[in-house]
Amino acid sequence: MPEASAKPAGVPLGTQTTKTQQQKGKDKNSAGAQEAKAMRKAEKAARRAAKVSELGKSSTPPQEAIALARVQSQTKQSRAASGTSNAGSVGGGSSNSVVNATASSAISSLTAQSTAIHGSDILDKRVGLFKHLEITRRSGTADAAKDIHPAILALTLQFASYTVIGSSARCRATLRAFQTVIKDYRTPVGTTLSRNLTNHLSRQIDFLKTARPLSITMGNAIRWLKQEISVVSIDVSDDQARESLIEKIETYIRDKIEVADRVIVQSAVKHIGNGDVILAFSRSAVVEQVFLEANLRGIEFSVVVVDTRPFYEGKEMVRRLARAGLKCEYVLISGLSYVLNDITSVFLGAHAVLSNGQLYSRVGTALVAMSAKRKNIPVIVCCESIKFSNRVQLDSVTFNELGSPDDLMNISIDSAPKPGPLKNWRDLPNLKLLNILYDLTPPEYIKKIVTEVGSLPPSSVPVIIREYNSA
Amino acid sequence: MIKSASPRSVYDTDIMAPLETSPWTQPPDSGAAEGFDIVATYRKFLDEDPDMTMPVAAIESLVVLLSQTEPTTASELMDTLAKAVTELKRGVKNSISLSAGCDMFQRFVLRNIQEYGDWEACRRHLVKNGGLFLERAKASRYKIAELGLPFIQDDDTILIHSHSRAVTELLLLAARRHIRFRVYITESRPTGEGLSSAKTLRDNSIPARVIVDGAVGWAIQKVDKVFIGAEGVAESGGIINRIGTYQIAVLAKDSNKPLYVVAESHKFVRLFPLSPFDLPNESPNASTFTTEPEDDEIQSSPLLDFTSDNLITALITDIGVLTSSGVSEELIKMWYD
Numbered sequence: 013m014p015e016a017s018a019k020p021a022g023v024p025l026g027t028q029t030t031k032t033q034q035q036k037g038k039d040k041n042s043a044g045a046q047e048a049k050a051m052r053k054a055e056k057a058a059r060r061a062a063k064v065s066e067l068g069k070s071s072t073p074p075q076e077a078i079a080l081a082r083v084q085s086q087t088k089q090s091r092a093a094s095g096t097s098n099a100g101s102v103g104g105g106s107s108n109s110v111v112n113a114t115a116s117s118a119i120s121s122l123t124a125q126s127t128a129i130h131g132s133d134i135l136d137k138r139v140g141l142f143k144h145l146e147i148t149r150r151s152g153t154a155d156a157a158k159d160i161h162p163a164i165l166a167l168t169l170q171f172a173s174y175t176v177i178g179s180s181a182r183c184r185a186t187l188r189a190f191q192t193v194i195k196d197y198r199t200p201v202g203t204t205l206s207r208n209l210t211n212h213l214s215r216q217i218d219f220l221k222t223a224r225p226l227s228i229t230m231g232n233a234i235r236w237l238k239q240e241i242s243v244v245s246i247d248v249s250d251d252q253a254r255e256s257l258i259e260k261i262e263t264y265i266r267d268k269i270e271v272a273d274r275v276i277v278q279s280a281v282k283h284i285g286n287g288d289v290i291l292a293f294s295r296s297a298v299v300e301q302v303f304l305e306a307n308l309r310g311i312e313f314s315v316v317v318v319d320t321r322p323f324y325e326g327k328e329m330v331r332r333l334a335r336a337g338l339k340c341e342y343v344l345i346s347g348l349s350y351v352l353n354d355i356t357s358v359f360l361g362a363h364a365v366l367s368n369g370q371l372y373s374r375v376g377t378a379l380v381a382m383s384a385k386r387k388n389i390p391v392i393v394c395c396e397s398i399k400f401s402n403r404v405q406l407d408s409v410t411f412n413e414l415g416s417p418d419d420l421m422n423i424s425i426d427s428a429p430k431p432g433p434l435k436n437w438r439d440l441p442n443l444k445l446l447n448i449l450y451d452l453t454p455p456e457y458i459k460k461i462v463t464e465v466g467s468l469p470p471s472s473v474p475v476i477i478r479e480y481n482s483a
Numbered sequence: 484m485i486k487s488a489s490p491r492s493v494y495d496t497d498i499m500a501p502l503e504t505s506p507w508t509q510p511p512d513s514g515a516a517e518g519f520d521i522v523a524t525y526r527k528f529l530d531e532d533p534d535m536t537m538p539v540a541a542i543e544s545l546v547v548l549l550s551q552t553e554p555t556t557a558s559e560l561m562d563t564l565a566k567a568v569t570e571l572k573r574g575v576k577n578s579i580s581l582s583a584g585c586d587m588f589q590r591f592v593l594r595n596i597q598e599y600g601d602w603e604a605c606r607r608h609l610v611k612n613g614g615l616f617l618e619r620a621k622a623s624r625y626k627i628a629e630l631g632l633p634f635i636q637d638d639d640t641i642l643i644h645s646h647s648r649a650v651t652e653l654l655l656l657a658a659r660r661h662i663r664f665r666v667y668i669t670e671s672r673p674t675g676e677g678l679s680s681a682k683t684l685r686d687n688s689i690p691a692r693v694i695v696d697g698a699v700g701w702a703i704q705k706v707d708k709v710f711i712g713a714e715g716v717a718e719s720g721g722i723i724n725r726i727g728t729y730q731i732a733v734l735a736k737d738s739n740k741p742l743y744v745v746a747e748s749h750k751f752v753r754l755f756p757l758s759p760f761d762l763p764n765e766s767p768n769a770s771t772f773t774t775e776p777e778d779d780e781i782q783s784s785p786l787l788d789f790t791s792d793n794l795i796t797a798l799i800t801d802i803g804v805l806t807s808s809g810v811s812e813e814l815i816k817m818w819y820d
Binding site: 283357390392459460465466467468469471472475476479 | 718719720753757807808811812815816
């Protein structure tokens with residue numbers, strides 16, 4: 013997608029190039045329909061303009077008018093391609109609309125309504141090293157195909173607005189949505205459930221991906237679910253098949269996330285002793301539960317929550333811990349070296365653990381782990397085995413996720429957005445903002461990974477993946 | 484009837500239990516297995532055979548228990564075993580390597596129960612194969628010696644710590660194969676076990692020199708490689724061993740000398756300490772401070788320390804020469820089904 017839309021910004025506005033550009037754009041199917049519509053509108057406008065010029069005996073040849081109209085349609089096309097769903101509704105009239113759109117996008121908040129990415133301007137504003145990463149962030153569901161289930165539409169918006177955040181939570185929400193999808197699914201005549209449902213789900217998943225890339229947990233769960241669907245016997249009635257699939261998903265959620273979390277908590281809590289000062293970074297649901305459990309067991313310890321912009325996820329954690337009566341300290345990552353002196357151990361959550369032992373987690377984790385290692389403080393990662401990935405990655409550049417750069421501009425510390433000094437960053441030609449979401453922590457910094465199948469060093473991740481696949 | 488074999492059940496067994504409840508101070512539970520004193524049996528095995536290691540003696544005592552008791556159901560059997568293991572761990576000081584053997588045997592029994600439908604046949608099979616299990620455990624030391632032989636070369640200067648049967652076995656085999664080498668041995672306070680190592684080696688005409696523990700830093704320059712035994716090999720591939728091992732490992736790492744751990748695979752234990760303070764604390768006095776002079780201060784000094792995996796070059800075991808991550812792989816395979 014970005015390739016198609018990246019070009020118009022750079023090419024000189026000539027009829028010939030515009031045409032080929034549009035031809036290219038047509039190949040990309042999702043933008044195709046809107047683009048064709050815009051084309052028709054633009055040509056109509058051009059014919060009108062030609063008529064006017066003829067009436068007014070103007071010297072402007074109709075050819076030029078058509079070219080002008082095409083340029084307009086092209087700007088619209090690029091906007092449509094970059095995921096702004098309401099591009100079609102922008103009037104085909106003046107070319108000023110592009111400028112207007114840019115201005116109106118200056119403040120974008122974390123809420124679902126915000127349109128984060130606008131047209132080609134954002135593409136020029138991408139940081140060179142990370143240009144290969146897609147910015148996919150949807151703001152509406154107007155362009156959804158009609159076979160996308162409402163549960164998926166809702167979930168997509170929740171993902172896009174970071175209302176549902178965290179890889180376990182996203183996985184669980186996805187599976188629950190799939191349960192609804194499967195419940196409402198009816199096999200079309202002339203096909204079987206085991207063949208058709210997979211396709212149906214794939215379309216739902218493709219739509220989910222327009223909000224954010226799939227998390228590793230979701231990828232693992234989807235792979236499992238598709239496998240389960242494919243082995244549904246054709247002799248089983250649809251009702252039975254649906255019921256058993258829903259049941260299986262329920263078991264999967266329970267075993268892989270809920271029970272797994274409980275086992276991890278029971279095991280990790282043994283690392284907290286009286287008088288400990290534990291550092292946690294950002295927010296992890298499991299780590300939070302570990303602390304609450306330790307508190308329930310009457311262990312006297314305190315927690316330092318290190319947080320980071322732009323999500324401030326740690327706030328939620330510190331709020332919950334404080335409410336449970338724990339002694340907490342809250343500091344931003346810039347104050348890390350200051351608090352590190354008193355820390356006895358570091359607890360981290362994970363987005364994923366790769367098979368070379370690298371921990372893929374919220375950006376800033378690597379910094380925390382490295383600083384802890386430097387002070388010889390043990391770093392313990394709490395992670396369900398569903399987060400283990402077969403992938404190998406050596407740096408956090410090749411694969412990552414980009415958030416909206418506008419999130420960095422927002423200096424508000426509560427939910428209401430407030431633009432800071434960077435408000436006009438789009439107008440500064442030499443300024444680019446990078447809002448990267450994850451980083452990679454090398455295995456040397458990690459002492460131990462606590463999973464539901466036991467505690468292991470990072471080097472043993474591939475063993476678990478292999479034993480699981482063979483089992 | 485039979486305990487579920489999901490990965491979780493592994494975790495729920497009592498492997499970690501001693502750490503949190505610290506049962507060392509509690510009096511032993513007398514009513515575990517009527518008329519059979521597991522601790523006494525265990526001690527007898529150790530006394531009778533100086534070559535016997537703690538995990539093997541523990542397994543042997545459990546096999547005896549199995550042949551003497553008449554449990555009627557599988558769960559009763561597991562229960563009896565679990566009780567005996569707890570009693571044994573309570574009754575014996577320094578129970579880490581012992582618990583490795585117990586855990587392994589419990590695992591072995593559990594697996595066999597699942598395989599056999601017929602209960603009586605299962606029990607007979609267990610008693611018979613328990614013996615086989617023991618034979619294998621005992622033979623492993625000789626296998627290790629064969630596997631470790633290529634690591635010793637002519638004109639080597641070797642440093643060993645304290646006394647380890649596996650290391651001694653390896654060195655004796657190397658001498659029998661006409662490899663000529665010298666050995667530095669640490670005195671290993673407070674037990675002084677290094678002296679007995681020196682005697683064994685010299686009796687077998689291996690030139691040896693005993694140094695005090697503090698002299699390792701002096702000797703390490705002249706040492707080519709370090710061989711160390713282990714009380715237990717943790718899940719990370721780190722080792723739990725006689726006090727002083729950690730500092731030797733740090734010194735070896737600093738001077739880039741390879742450090743090999745020589746240990747039987749039945750010493751692999753499902754523990755994952757991050758520091759020596761995660762081990763059962765048998766010398767609580769050592770972490771308190773006083774201004775008063777104390778008489779038995781040296782005696783209350785700790786006996787075990789933990790050496791983390793990054794300081795270990797390789798582990799020479801009966802299932803092959805492993806890296807640290809290889810150990811955790813073996814442990815996962817052993818416990819995962």
